[in-house]
Amino acid sequence: MQLPPGQNTPSFFNPAALGENPDPLPLRDGSKGVIAVVDDDPEMRSLIEDFLVKQGYRVQAYSEAPLFLQDLQKAPAEGFRPEIILSDIQMPHMTGLELTAQIRKIDPELPVVLVTAYGSLESAITALRNGAFDYVTKPFKLNELILNVERALSYRRLNDANRSLRTQLRQHHTKGALIGKSKGMQQVFELIERVSHVTANVLITGESGTGKEVVARTIHSQGSRASQPFVAVNCTAIPENLLESELFGHAKGSFTGAVGRKKGLFEEAEGGTLFLDEIGDMEISLQGKLLRVLQERKIRAVGDTVDREINVRIIAATHKDLKATIQKGLFREDLYYRLAVIPIHIPALRHRAEDIPFLAEYFLQKSVAQNKLGPRSFNALALNHLVHMRWDGNVRELENLIERIVVLSDHHTINEKDIPSPEAAKIEEFMADSTRDLPTIEQLEKRYIQVVMDKTGGKKDKASQILGINRRTLYRKEREYGLVDESHPEPSDEGTT
Numbered sequence: 001m002q003l004p005p006g007q008n009t010p011s012f013f014n015p016a017a018l019g020e021n022p023d024p025l026p027l028r029d030g031s032k033g034v035i036a037v038v039d040d041d042p043e044m045r046s047l048i049e050d051f052l053v054k055q056g057y058r059v060q061a062y063s064e065a066p067l068f069l070q071d072l073q074k075a076p077a078e079g080f081r082p083e084i085i086l087s088d089i090q091m092p093h094m095t096g097l098e099l100t101a102q103i104r105k106i107d108p109e110l111p112v113v114l115v116t117a118y119g120s121l122e123s124a125i126t127a128l129r130n131g132a133f134d135y136v137t138k139p140f141k142l143n144e145l146i147l148n149v150e151r152a153l154s155y156r157r158l159n160d161a162n163r164s165l166r167t168q169l170r171q172h173h174t175k176g177a178l179i180g181k182s183k184g185m186q187q188v189f190e191l192i193e194r195v196s197h198v199t200a201n202v203l204i205t206g207e208s209g210t211g212k213e214v215v216a217r218t219i220h221s222q223g224s225r226a227s228q229p230f231v232a233v234n235c236t237a238i239p240e241n242l243l244e245s246e247l248f249g250h251a252k253g254s255f256t257g258a259v260g261r262k263k264g265l266f267e268e269a270e271g272g273t274l275f276l277d278e279i280g281d282m283e284i285s286l287q288g289k290l291l292r293v294l295q296e297r298k299i300r301a302v303g304d305t306v307d308r309e310i311n312v313r314i315i316a317a318t319h320k321d322l323k324a325t326i327q328k329g330l331f332r333e334d335l336y337y338r339l340a341v342i343p344i345h346i347p348a349l350r351h352r353a354e355d356i357p358f359l360a361e362y363f364l365q366k367s368v369a370q371n372k373l374g375p376r377s378f379n380a381l382a383l384n385h386l387v388h389m390r391w392d393g394n395v396r397e398l399e400n401l402i403e404r405i406v407v408l409s410d411h412h413t414i415n416e417k418d419i420p421s422p423e424a425a426k427i428e429e430f431m432a433d434s435t436r437d438l439p440t441i442e443q444l445e446k447r448y449i450q451v452v453m454d455k456t457g458g459k460k461d462k463a464s465q466i467l468g469i470n471r472r473t474l475y476r477k478e479r480e481y482g483l484v485d486e487s488h489p490e491p492s493d494e495g496t497t
Helices: 042-054 065-073 096-106 121-129 142-171 183-195 212-221 240-248 284-296 322-327 333-339 353-370 380-387 394-408 422-435 441-455 460-467 471-480
Strands: 034-038 058-062 084-088 112-116 134-137 202-205 230-234 273-277 298-300 307-309 313-318 342-345
Touching: 034 042, 034 065, 042 058, 042 142, 058 065, 065 096, 084 096, 084 142, 096 112, 096 121, 112 142, 121 134, 134 142, 183 212, 183 342, 202 212, 212 230, 212 273, 212 313, 240 284, 240 298, 284 298, 284 333, 322 333, 353 380, 353 394, 441 460, 441 471, 460 471
Parallel strands: 034 058, 034 084, 084 112, 112 134, 202 313, 202 342, 230 273, 273 313
Antiparallel strands: 298 307
């Protein structure tokens, strides 16, 4: 799916810059990349060096592995900093396998491609176990060699990009458990910084899955009440007749089953923060009682005759447009203004696509740790694919998808093929919804026809093509399933409806 109109791929995220393009973007010196060639055979060393230079790479050649290691161990400003190593295996003083082991100690992510005339399965396995990126046997074709070089360069630049991403994430684009470099999220971070140390009520708005509770917890954890309780309640998860008792508590004998006095959530949160999630779904009869608590800072338990003072900060959240709800008479305007002393709006993920690579990296590492798996990383095309998805479920949908990908993938680098297309996701969602109640074939067919007609805007020509039937058959099925008015004339085979 495409990004919303006017929103392009973030400028900092360029898949070609990570080496996914067969013709990598040039470095500042104009070269495609920096390569070290280590080979004791002067003819072979000269052949590889000349070929790579003609291909646009900057090359430094070494006749011995120890000489190369000396340069590699120098400070970056002094030494030669290659992106790839091409090394012979059979060399005096130090073999290519020994060189690989030493390189791993200095820079574990520096790819080494080993070249040898003594190729065998055993030596190839040993090379890979020692940390080599790839293995080429002599005689080799130069085109084969350049493919290995380009793959290694992609690997190196991808790792560099991921490392940079993690560094930026730690240093600049986090606020507690929140992540984002977009303008919208930076504004949220700034508001959190300002309101954490005050006691004013906060109203957090945003679509489902944007992280409203995470914002609330961050405000609490960074303020003066951090050492006190944070109590969260979802106003839709508790039946109306029980919510009042849950919030304010009840006295002994106040109703059947009330065998003792019960503290309410306001008392549980004493000194801390009470988070009222989905406040827009609270019944209007209870809204008046909540308004009284906010005005007087006192609560009265159900069935009790005594008011108790409270010291609780209120943070509320909703995915609804409360002003529109007020117009419908479903939400009290005076309560709204009591709650929204400080309003914070969290933008939808599709409106802050530049945050997606940071969030994806965070959820990837989180899922790897939780599931005790080996290292995982995204390639550039996979990240690009994630950036261009719509994410109607917002951050929650992104997290769930990445955990699924991590658990199901059996390789270290997650590529674009591992990410289900939006169309596939919609089909899976349709099948899941359609088969939840085990319908008959006729019921399933009816639902599918409805979905296709909705997607095509009612255009029968297009719908019949997708369904694999002619227009007359489609119309007949619509009449059978009651999808059209019986009095509506049957269309001819020509034209569109």
